[in-house]
Amino acid sequence: MKLDSKIPDGPLSEKWDRHRFQLKLVNPANKQKFKIIVVGTGLAGASAAASLAELGYKVKIFCIQDSPRRAHSIAAQGGINAAKNYQNDGDSIWRLFYDTIKGGDFRSREANVYRLAQLSNNIIDQCVAQGVPFARDYGGQLSNRSFGGAQVSRTFYARGQTGQQLLLGAYGALSRQIAAGKITLFTRRDMLDLVVIDGKAKGIIVRNIVNGDLEKYSADAVVLATGGYGNVFYLSTNSMTSNVSAAFASYKKGAFFANPCFTQIHPTCIPVKGTYQSKLTLMSESLRNDGRVWVPKAEGDNRLPELVPESERDYYLEEKYPGFGNLVPRDVASRNAKFQCDIGKGVGETKRAVYLDFKGAIEKHGHNVISRKYGNLFEMYEKITADNPYETPMKIYPAVHYTMGGLWVDYNLMSTIPGLFVLGEANFSDHGSNRLGASALMQGLADGYFIIPYTIGSYLAEVAPGEVNEDHEEFNISSLKVEARIKQILSIEGKRTVDNFHRELGHIVWEYCGMSRNSNSLKKARKLIKKLREEYWENVLVGGSGQDFNQSLERAWRLADFLEFGELMVIDALERQESCGGHFNEDYQTKEHEALRDDKLFCHVSAWEYRGGNRKPKFHKEPLTFENVKLTQRSYK
Numbered sequence: 109m110k111l112d113s114k115i116p117d118g119p120l121s122e123k124w125d126r127h128r129f130q131l132k133l134v135n136p137a138n139k140q141k142f143k144i145i146v147v148g149t150g151l152a153g154a155s156a157a158a159s160l161a162e163l164g165y166k167v168k169i170f171c172i173q174d175s176p177r178r179a180h181s182i183a184a185q186g187g188i189n190a191a192k193n194y195q196n197d198g199d200s201i202w203r204l205f206y207d208t209i210k211g212g213d214f215r216s217r218e219a220n221v222y223r224l225a226q227l228s229n230n231i232i233d234q235c236v237a238q239g240v241p242f243a244r245d246y247g248g249q250l251s252n253r254s255f256g257g258a259q260v261s262r263t264f265y266a267r268g269q270t271g272q273q274l275l276l277g278a279y280g281a282l283s284r285q286i287a288a289g290k291i292t293l294f295t296r297r298d299m300l301d302l303v304v305i306d307g308k309a310k311g312i313i314v315r316n317i318v319n320g321d322l323e324k325y326s327a328d329a330v331v332l333a334t335g336g337y338g339n340v341f342y343l344s345t346n347s348m349t350s351n352v353s354a355a356f357a358s359y360k361k362g363a364f365f366a367n368p369c370f371t372q373i374h375p376t377c378i379p380v381k382g383t384y385q386s387k388l389t390l391m392s393e394s395l396r397n398d399g400r401v402w403v404p405k406a407e408g409d410n411r412l413p414e415l416v417p418e419s420e421r422d423y424y425l426e427e428k429y430p431g432f433g434n435l436v437p438r439d440v441a442s443r444n445a446k447f448q449c450d451i452g453k454g455v456g457e458t459k460r461a462v463y464l465d466f467k468g469a470i471e472k473h474g475h476n477v478i479s480r481k482y483g484n485l486f487e488m489y490e491k492i493t494a495d496n497p498y499e500t501p502m503k504i505y506p507a508v509h510y511t512m513g514g515l516w517v518d519y520n521l522m523s524t525i526p527g528l529f530v531l532g533e534a535n536f537s538d539h540g541s542n543r544l545g546a547s548a549l550m551q552g553l554a555d556g557y558f559i560i561p562y563t564i565g566s567y568l569a570e571v572a573p574g575e576v577n578e579d580h581e582e583f584n585i586s587s588l589k590v591e592a593r594i595k596q597i598l599s600i601e602g603k604r605t606v607d608n609f610h611r612e613l614g615h616i617v618w619e620y621c622g623m624s625r626n627s628n629s630l631k632k633a634r635k636l637i638k639k640l641r642e643e644y645w646e647n648v649l650v651g652g653s654g655q656d657f658n659q660s661l662e663r664a665w666r667l668a669d670f671l672e673f674g675e676l677m678v679i680d681a682l683e684r685q686e687s688c689g690g691h692f693n694e695d696y697q698t699k700e701h702e703a704l705r706d707d708k709l710f711c712h713v714s715a716w717e718y719r720g721g722n723r724k725p726k727f728h729k730e731p732l733t734f735e736n737v738k739l740t741q742r743s744y745k
């Protein structure tokens with residue numbers, strides 16, 4: 109199968125407008141005849157469902173949590189980018205496009221990223237109209253702050269709760285349609301399979317996680333907005349329910365998985381403390397606007413930070429990257445923090461941390477200004493660590509945060525299975541090999557509010573509504589397969605808990621396929637994952653039954669997928685013999701330890717096709733062409 113990205117012709121700035129004009133339309137009176145399933149109620153899913161129902165389609169929406177408002181998007185702290193250029197500091201759609209393409213180390217599509225930059229401004233207008241309480245300046249205009257990888261202030265924010273406020277906006281729009289009877293909401297449902305009939309996505313199988321029932325739902329198209337897979341690493345900043353299962357089930361039904369090895373590591377997380385920790389907490393990147401990153405100049409310096417004089421501190425980011433200073437992109441900041449710790453300059457009990465210091469900012473701007481900007485983040489930090497960041501520097505260390513890989517989609521956000529659309533973090537996204545701060549919220553909302561309403565219509569215009577229903581035998585086949593797998597998991601009755609296996613898998617992928625890797629470590633990871641997977645199917649212990657609320661079973665299902673998916677990540681990392689963005693292979697680096705891309709051989713999207721059982725997935729390549737920007741070595745010096 110040849111991958112067709114369906115990028116429209118014409119000049120970059122006109123592609124989306126031309127495309128929208130060429131897309132087929134569904135007659136307004138016919139829209140109500142079409143049923144659409146949306147899986148996921150985060151920013152991507154909620155915005156998509158609300159917009160599609162507003163257009164007149166009949167929507168069913170599903171999530172794991174007891175309320176759409178508990179989707180992982182709620183956790184987003186720092187902000188959302190848009191090229192409004194309110195303060196005339198030189199921003200433009202072109203600059204946002206350029207920064208994003210460059211930040212992703214030239215491993216994303218020009219046309220998609222340009223469209224993203226264009227739509228960014230609509231998102232802000234839409235959210236303001238919904239009542240999202242963005243921060244404002246003294247004159248009442250929306251306020252902005254900077255984020256890593258940009259030299260302009262373009263990040264709109266609502267204190268440290270931007271995701272929560274945006275989600276409340278989308279949830280309001282969703283609720284309006286639920287009340288109007290256009291959307292039916294199904295909470296506490298876990299999508300375990302995609303139903304494909306005659307090659308097209310026509311429905312899903314979900315497990316009702318309260319009573320264990322398997323339920324079947326048919327539709328004319330399925331929209332997946334199920335978020336990222338960072339929890340394959342066990343420890344991450346993601347919510348505990350973030351998982352790969354819905355995407356992986358779709359992969360097994362024919363949707364290609366793109367760039368699975370592209371993981372983003374975030375530089376400003378609270379460091380790991382103990383063995384039994386299950387979650388890492390992010391401190392928003394916006395803190396690097398005012399906080400200064402440093403370590404003691406001398407290796408093994410154990411003094412309290414207050415006792416280390418200025419002359420003995422190494423502000424290594426400001427020193428090495430004077431142009432961007434503490435605001436270098438996340439991959440650069442993360443690698444440099446790890447490097448400082450590796451050479452013995454790490455601080456704190458574990459020595460796997462660097463300081464993020466606000467003393468200077470508080471002296472300059474005052475306690476109140478800093479507290480207005482970051483107060484809730486400081487409180488959160490103090491609650492977790494018992495250190496007061498107003499008085500002593502925060503300790504931070506990189507952690508897994510976001511996944512740029514995901515199901516492959518074309519310009520219309522359709523996967524390789526016709527009728528299966530994938531939005532938000534679940535698709536392979538417009539971020540390339542690295543995501544700049546504040547661009548995931550932008551992408552999820554662009555997908556949901558402004559792209560899918562057009563593109564799904566064009567697909568549906570050629571479909572006869574209600575072609576199949578749940579009585580079709582494919583629903584039965586899928587449901588029986590799911591039931592059999594549940595029974596198999598429950599029948600093992602081994603000795604090791606799901607968490608115990610997951611912790612080991614997390615350790616393998618972090619150590620050998622994490623922030624930095626090399627070809628040998630990847631080969632080792634592949635062997636270890638295979639072995640662990642074999643042991644899992646012989647020795648996992650899952651109590652209880654499949655007929656009731658059983659969180660151990662839920663986690664066991666997800667882990668079974670992670671154990672297969674982890675290997676796919678490693679296979680993908682082995683194929684990509686270069687370093688780019690957040691993907692750093694030590695075998696490919698410059699003399700200054702920066703990522704060394706190979707544009708001749710690897711300027712492409714890697715897409716993997718499932719071939720069943722233990723067979724290696726088939727590799728497909730989508731070449732990336734750059735007509736409007738010149739590929740340059742990324743430098744933030």
Ligand SMILES: Cc1cc2nc3c(=O)[nH]c(=O)nc-3n(C[C@H](O)[C@H](O)[C@H](O)COP(=O)(O)OP(=O)(O)OC[C@H]3O[C@@H](n4cnc5c(N)ncnc54)[C@H](O)[C@@H]3O)c2cc1C
Pocket residue numbers: 147148149150151152153170171172173176178179180181182183184185186187188270271297298299300333334335336345346347349350351353354390509510531532533534545546547548549550552
């Ligand atoms: C701590 C933190 C801070 C962040 N801060 C920022 C920021 O400041 N700016 C920014 O741009 N980005 C930020 N991000 C990233 C951003 O929040 C996410 O990428 C984005 O919110 C993902 O949205 P989504 O709608 O794609 O998925 P999610 O919000 O993850 O939603 C996934 C949905 O899918 C459902 N689901 C998943 N699997 C299944 C299944 N099998 N069956 C049924 N339902 C399922 C879930 O119930 C949920 O409703 C942050 C991320 C974290 C972790």
